[in-house]
Amino acid sequence: MRRAVKACVAGPGIKAPHALLLLLEGRAPWEYAALLAAAPWLARLPAGDGHPVLVLPGLGAGDLTTLPLRRFLRERGYTPYPWGLGLNLGPRRGVLEACVERARALQHRHGRPLSLLGWSLGGVYARELAKEMPAATRCVITLGTPFTGHPRATNAWRFYELVSGHAAHDPATMERVRRAPPVPTTSIYSRSDGIVAWQCSVNEAEPQVENIEIHASHVGMGVNPFALYAIGDRLAQDPSRWRAFDASGLRRWFFKTDGAARSRFA
Numbered sequence: 001m002r003r004a005v006k007a008c009v010a011g012p013g014i015k016a017p018h019a020l021l022l023l024l025e026g027r028a029p030w031e032y033a034a035l036l037a038a039a040p041w042l043a044r045l046p047a048g049d050g051h052p053v054l055v056l057p058g059l060g061a062g063d064l065t066t067l068p069l070r071r072f073l074r075e076r077g078y079t080p081y082p083w084g085l086g087l088n089l090g091p092r093r094g095v096l097e098a099c100v101e102r103a104r105a106l107q108h109r110h111g112r113p114l115s116l117l118g119w120s121l122g123g124v125y126a127r128e129l130a131k132e133m134p135a136a137t138r139c140v141i142t143l144g145t146p147f148t149g150h151p152r153a154t155n156a157w158r159f160y161e162l163v164s165g166h167a168a169h170d171p172a173t174m175e176r177v178r179r180a181p182p183v184p185t186t187s188i189y190s191r192s193d194g195i196v197a198w199q200c201s202v203n204e205a206e207p208q209v210e211n212i213e214i215h216a217s218h219v220g221m222g223v224n225p226f227a228l229y230a231i232g233d234r235l236a237q238d239p240s241r242w243r244a245f246d247a248s249g250l251r252r253w254f255f256k257t258d259g260a261a262r263s264r265f266a
Helices: 021-039 064-076 095-110 121-132 155-164 171-178 225-235 249-253
Strands: 052-056 077-081 114-119 135-144 185-191 210-215
Touching: 021 095, 021 225, 052 121, 064 077, 064 114, 064 225, 077 095, 095 114, 095 121, 114 121, 114 249, 121 135, 121 171, 121 185, 135 225, 185 225, 210 225
Parallel strands: 052 077, 052 114, 114 135, 135 185, 185 210
Antiparallel strands: none
């Protein structure tokens, strides 16, 4: 029987991943090697419909880190775009506004809604963008994104404060970020994430909102074949007939879901 993942809001007792998990972040190169080996498996995913996908990088990272992810999306038949704002140094003045402007420009260029794909802190941007422009957003997918719980339940909060100039813990901001966007929203996370406590990446149960657990490191999630498989599966969906990720059959060995997300159109 598939083990259910209980959707919850991470409480103050949740701590940052311990030292052993942090050391396991060194497996990222092996995840990239696994991606190359899994190419024939990933090629069996449904072909994309060409719709635009804006890919947002994690804290301290830039578009170079999302290059393999965008290459995968292009090969699957989507039209991926980098965020184009240099290194992600947090929500400094004008950053979120520039993200909204870029997303609207892409939606206007293609004449159709776009998907928003964010890795780590980039996922927070993706969720907030979708709240600003729900009619222009097809879906949101996040990878290891800490959108709930205490910000210090990560091993990156000091770096965040250093480069962004913002305090990591702002209750009003966290309450806003915790709420899921009003569009199909998927959180992909790992219990062996060495940077973000996994509980901080679990959505509360809502229609069209889901959580998918995989085995992955945080820094390798953007090249992890299980993450890419889930992304390809989610992007191929028609938002008007959204269904939660199916983790039955052979998939149950690689994916776990909470089973709580249900479509409004069921």
